[in-house]
Amino acid sequence: QVQLVESGGGPVQAGGSLRLSCAVSGRTFSSYGMGWFRQAPGKEREFVATISWNGDYTYSADTVKGRFTISSDHAKSTVFLQMSSLKPEDTAVYYCAASRFGHSSMTQSYDYWGQGTQVTVSS
Numbered sequence: 001q002v003q004l005v006e007s008g009g010g011p012v013q014a015g016g017s018l019r020l021s022c023a024v025s026g027r028t029f030s031s032y033g034m035g036w037f038r039q040a041p042g043k044e045r046e047f048v049a050t051i052s053w054n055g056d057y058t059y060s061a062d063t064v065k066g067r068f069t070i071s072s073d074h075a076k077s078t079v080f081l082q083m084s085s086l087k088p089e090d091t092a093v094y095y096c097a098a099s100r101f102g103h104s105s106m107t108q109s110y111d112y113w114g115q116g117t118q119v120t121v122s123s
Contacts, residue, residue: 002026002112009117020081022096033102038092050103086121
């Protein structure tokens with residue numbers, strides 16, 4: 001089984017930056033595609049970014065392109081989400097996820113999920 005633990009969330013003013021981290025354990029890190037999702041109050045969970053098992057491929061949602069960057073550090077078994085130019089609409093609980101099917105933007109593709117970390121962007 002895979003365990004995922006997010007960290008790095010917190011309050012930030014609009015225009016600011018945060019880096020989220022996802023520590024991966026329990027299985028071979030490179031065997032899975034990784035993704036970041038977020039869920040705001042009263043809304044469905046939505047895709048943010050994904051990265052392939054070998055790190056060669058990344059893809060981000062249109063809402064965050066140019067502002068968010070997904071990356072990984074296999075030596076540290078960690079996936080990151082660097083968030084810049086944050087907007088109030090970025091406020092959500094951010095979840096890290098792992099997929100046996102490799103990179104994907106679809107929630108249903110993911111088998112393992114972290115507990116989430118809160119990001120709150122104030123105006």
